Amino acid sequence: MLHVADTAEGGERWSEALERGQIVHFPRCPVALPEPADQDFLRGGLAPFLKAKNVSWYPRADRLTGVQAAEAAGRAHRILRAHALRVRAFLEGAMPGFTRGWEPGTSSFRPLEEKGRALPAHASNELVHVDAGAYGATHGDRILRFFVNLNPGRDRVWISKGSFAELWRKHGAEAGILQGGLEPALPGKIWSGILKTAGRAFPMARVIDTSPYDRRMRRFHNWMKDTPAFQSGPSQRFAFAPFSAWMVLTDGVSHACIEGQHALVDTFIVPLRNCRFETPYQLLAGLSA
Ligand SMILES: [Fe+2]
Numbered sequence: 001m002l003h004v005a006d007t008a009e010g011g012e013r014w015s016e017a018l019e020r021g022q023i024v025h026f027p028r029c030p031v032a033l034p035e036p037a038d039q040d041f042l043r044g045g046l047a048p049f050l051k052a053k054n055v056s057w058y059p060r061a062d063r064l065t066g067v068q069a070a071e072a073a074g075r076a077h078r079i080l081r082a083h084a085l086r087v088r089a090f091l092e093g094a095m096p097g098f099t100r101g102w103e104p105g106t107s108s109f110r111p112l113e114e115k116g117r118a119l120p121a122h123a124s125n126e127l128v129h130v131d132a133g134a135y136g137a138t139h140g141d142r143i144l145r146f147f148v149n150l151n152p153g154r155d156r157v158w159i160s161k162g163s164f165a166e167l168w169r170k171h172g173a174e175a176g177i178l179q180g181g182l183e184p185a186l187p188g189k190i191w192s193g194i195l196k197t198a199g200r201a202f203p204m205a206r207v208i209d210t211s212p213y214d215r216r217m218r219r220f221h222n223w224m225k226d227t228p229a230f231q232s233g234p235s236q237r238f239a240f241a242p243f244s245a246w247m248v249l250t251d252g253v254s255h256a257c258i259e260g261q262h263a264l265v266d267t268f269i270v271p272l273r274n275c276r277f278e279t280p281y282q283l284l285a286g287l288s289a
Contacts, residue, residue: 011094021163140281156260
């Protein structure tokens, strides 16, 4: 389930691999990384000023969260913004069809050690899950995440138990996930439209949005994290070396980060209409072959 990217093969091959539930791995990050002094600042200089588990830059509002001192926040803001724009330009250049009309989301730095954080189950990154929702409801749009291991000396370690399609076929019924009837009723559609418009001015308005699709994805996400027999079953392990990068549709591939510290994570919402292969939406709607 790992597709090792060759920069000569072209981005169409990458988007196909993503859609087929693979992790596209770049043994060396294909995007220029922040300057060494800025990397040192992210890894070490930020620590006294952290006020959240992630430091995140929001492109629409051009706003940084997670850092409390103005000077440190200003520097982190500049670094993450520049990184986000490089990642975005790289992906749009490589995969013009797949990224058409997409919505760039946050660019985050994850400063904490992932191993043994003992977070509540539904917030834990150490339990295998598929992502459900990002900035509120996705209505079937896809969640693409581009990761960089910024730790100079340690791997970032993931485990996976397979693609959404595999897991849904195997565990969907047991998890109580309904199939079919995904078209939201008219009032739901109108409500989402209102929230989407309001969300341009008030980003939190989109977070309360939901849809039948998003509720089913959330249910499956929670079932995975709440089912010890599922968590203890076999998994595949991936060790991402220092300064390597990887991207994945995190709603389409189960994953957990079990070890590692200091990663950059950029999120993008890819329109469902750009997908050429089977999607979680099609599967949940009962539209797939
Ligand atoms: Fe996740």
